[in-house]
Amino acid sequence: GVPHIVMSNGVSIPQLGLGVFRNPDGDTTVSAVREALAAGYRHIDTAMIYGNEASVGRGIRESEVPRREVFVTTKLWNDDIRQGRTREAFLRSLDALGMDYVDLYLIHWPVEGWQKAWEDMVGLYEERRVRAIGVSNFQPHHLSELMDISSTRPVVDQIESSPQFPNNDTMSFARSRRIDVEAWSPLGGTGGTLLEDPRLVDLTKRYGKSPAQIVIRWHLQRGVIVIPKSTHPQRIRENIDVMDFSLTQADMAAVDALDSGSRVGPDPDHIDF
Ligand code: A2P
Numbered sequence: 691g692v693p694h695i696v697m698s699n700g701v702s703i704p705q706l707g708l709g710v711f712r713n714p715d716g717d718t719t720v721s722a723v724r725e726a727l728a729a730g731y732r733h734i735d736t737a738m739i740y741g742n743e744a745s746v747g748r749g750i751r752e753s754e755v756p757r758r759e760v761f762v763t764t765k766l767w768n769d770d771i772r773q774g775r776t777r778e779a780f781l782r783s784l785d786a787l788g789m790d791y792v793d794l795y796l797i798h799w800p801v802e803g804w805q806k807a808w809e810d811m812v813g814l815y816e817e818r819r820v821r822a823i824g825v826s827n828f829q830p831h832h833l834s835e836l837m838d839i840s841s842t843r844p845v846v847d848q849i850e851s852s853p854q855f856p857n858n859d860t861m862s863f864a865r866s867r868r869i870d871v872e873a874w875s876p877l878g879g880t881g882g883t884l885l886e887d888p889r890l891v892d893l894t895k896r897y898g899k900s901p902a903q904i905v906i907r908w909h910l911q912r913g914v915i916v917i918p919k920s921t922h923p924q925r926i927r928e929n930i931d932v933m934d935f936s937l938t939q940a941d942m943a944a945v946d947a948l949d950s951g952s953r954v955g956p957d958p959d960h961i962d963f
Contacts, residue, residue, distance in 0.1 A: 691730065692930065695915060697845035698868045701822045703761055703794070705910055706930060707733030709919035712880060715742045718921050723749025725923045727760070729930050735848075735872075735917040736787075737765035737798055738779060743786035757789065765798040765826060766811070768963065772803045776810035780819070795820040796848055799961050800832045805839055812842045824848065826874075827958040830863040837867065848872035850955045851914065853905060853948035854884050861914070872915040877902055879954040880919075887948060897935050900928060907932045908945040 694702045708726040713719040719742045723734055727750065736746045743764060750760055764787065770779035780795065795811060797804050804825075811823045824846035825836070837843055847864045851857045851873035861871050878884030885901040893904050902918065906929055909916035918929045937945070956963075 697870050699822055699845050704733040705915050707735050707917040709735050709917035711919055713742050715745050719745035720749040722921050724753050725926045727753040727755045729927045733761040735763045738783050739767045747788040761793045763794040764792050765796040768799050768801045771801050771807045776807045793821045796824045796826045799827045801961050829958050846870045846872050850875050852876050852878045853945050854950045855953050873909055876909055876916045876918050903932050907937055
């Protein structure tokens with residue numbers, strides 16, 4: 691099965707989950723979630739801004755898997771952070787999901803007002819409306835500020851990370867503060883070319899695994915929580931079929947060497963959305 695990581699507050703998270711960014715609300719997402727749960731996933735990562743929380747909730751309810759066995763993450767959107775509407779936004783997310791708690795609630799981006807939002811999230815955590823709280827797209831300087839102003843630390847920082855942009859500086863900073871790291875766009879993102887890189891394709895031959903499986907394995911061996919996204923049943927199954935092999939140190943280094951130094955996503959220090 692999928693390994694778990696025990697986060698700093700003692701809550702356990704499956705190290706591999708299904709991402710649903712860019713999935714429309716409706717049958718596509720419901721099916722992806724059902725397919726993932728049938729394949730053994732027990733962790734779904736959504737966000738209010740993805741607009742598909744209702745379908746995530748429906749997919750989980752339509753599966754045979756009890757709610758408490760699934761780790762569900764959602765995120766507080768920028769406008770709600772700026773307007774100081776944490777509690778209202780959280781209740782709207784719960785309502786859309788059709789759930790009475792979420793496992794992990796994240797500040798989506800470090801936009802103006804995040805400090806107040808964090809205080810409000812600590813309140814939700816203390817009231818046990820969420821099992822854990824964390825942040826996303828925080829740079830080391832944001833994490834430092836957060837730890838200066840609050841005695842409750844985020845359990846995770848969910849950041850862009852893939853072989854082409856491993857984000858090692860933020861990763862080491864977070865880990866040195868006992869904050870676990872989750873990787874978004876772990877396969878290089880929608881429309882990316884990472885999975886076609888000949889150096890990666892070369893590695894697949896040795897293991898009889900696909901480029902996506904090699905990359906997911908690389909994340910797991912780095913100790914990162916990884917949430918690859920797919921709407922295709924065959925790929926959803928493929929992406930969790932990574933527990934029967936491991937990359938050698940030399941091959942981990944070969945994947946490390948794919949670092950191009952450039953993000954595919956937005957720069958967290960310049961958010962204009
Ligand atoms: P699709 O949903 O059409 O399968 P990310 O890095 O953000 O998780 O993005 C992964 C991208 O790669 C998605 O666009 C997804 O598209 C695609 N993808 C996911 N799994 C696989 C796979 N096993 N093989 C090839 N492409 C994949």
